[in-house]
Amino acid sequence: MTYLPHETAPQDRLFTCWPAARDYWPAALEEVWPEYAAFLKHAVEPAANGRKLALTVLASSAEAEASARTTLGTRAEIIRHPYGDVWTRDTGPVFLRRNGELQAVRFRHNGWGGKYLYPGDQEVGARIADLAGARHIHVDLTGEGGALEFDGEGTVLTTRQCLLNSNRNPGLSERQVEDRLKAALGVEKVLWIDEGMIADHTDGHIDNIVRFVRPGVVVCQMPFGADDEQARVFPAILRQLQSMTDARGRKLQVHVIPGPGRFEDEDGDLLPASYMNWVIGPRNIVVPTYGTQSEAVALRILRGLFRNHRIVGSRSDAILTGGGAFHCVTCHVPGGPECFEQA
DSSP states (O other), X not given: OEEOOOTTSOEEEEEEEOOOOGGGOSSOHHHHHHHHHHHXXXXXXXXXXXXXXXXXXXXXXXXXXXXXXXXXXXXXXXXXXXXXXXXXXXXXXXXXXXXXXXXXXXXXXXXXXXXXXXTTTTTHHHHHHHHHTOEEEEEEEEOOGGGOEEOXXXXXXXXXXXXXXXXXXXXXXXXXXXXXXXXXXXXXXXXXXXXXXXXXXXTSOGGGTEEEEETTEEEEEEOOSTTOGGGGTHHHHHHHHHTOBOTTSOBOEEEEEEOOOOOBOTTSOBOOOOSOOOEEOSSEEEEEEOSOTTHHHHHHHHHHHOTTSEEEEEEOHHHHTTTOOTTTTEEEEEOOHHHHTTO
């Protein structure tokens, strides 16, 4: 039996890598670190019933370790280990439990289609798996955790733009990719969106465009503002979702929130700003925000959808300059029996 739950289920541990490589960050690390600390504080806040989430932070250098310890205090276990950049959702494993055993499913990592080949990113997933005490499961497929969104009942959402891209899995058919996902992850049905956000260098990761609220229910973004270039893709994504059924045969119930709208860096280049890249802890769902006009409406809608968690907005402007937000920089371990006693 495979247990790969929705992310609102109890979790055992959250992993992340501390921002350290100044050459990789358009924003100064001194701007990134406070945003990191703020969202991690919200993510690990205990639930009202006392349920907790452990936090492990990898630090790649003496400077990174010192910064992490100063910024996070005793909130995290901090471990020195090399890595390239911080996108732990993609370089780390997908954790699941199979017949009671914790397993770390590891895809081949090729730097997001060869665009960002950083030393250490191919190896850090093995270290994270070992720290979690998980058995390594290697998959003959190139991909990233941010390309996969699970409902916890056998359905996974992904995009053709990413997993069927010639820069990931050349020569593989859609059916072949599906078969490998099903075998590795124990899922029963793969739902395909054609393409993801414009200006997303991950080639359309699903965790920036649509997320499961619970099995059978999803939420996606809509364009905001007359200059929002995502109007070229968001309406098509909505139409595709509205025609889908999940592994249990349910027609998806689709909710929408406004996106942040057009968001640019200091050079005027478009950035993939998204409210969808949230991370879920025992008490809070921490949503990346950017000080845009649609923020209040988006958070209000999410509060109506997630009744068992608090929705907390946390600024992610500086983190976004690196290309992602909170879900991208974390990976989680689903809870074992000790977590369910507290659920």
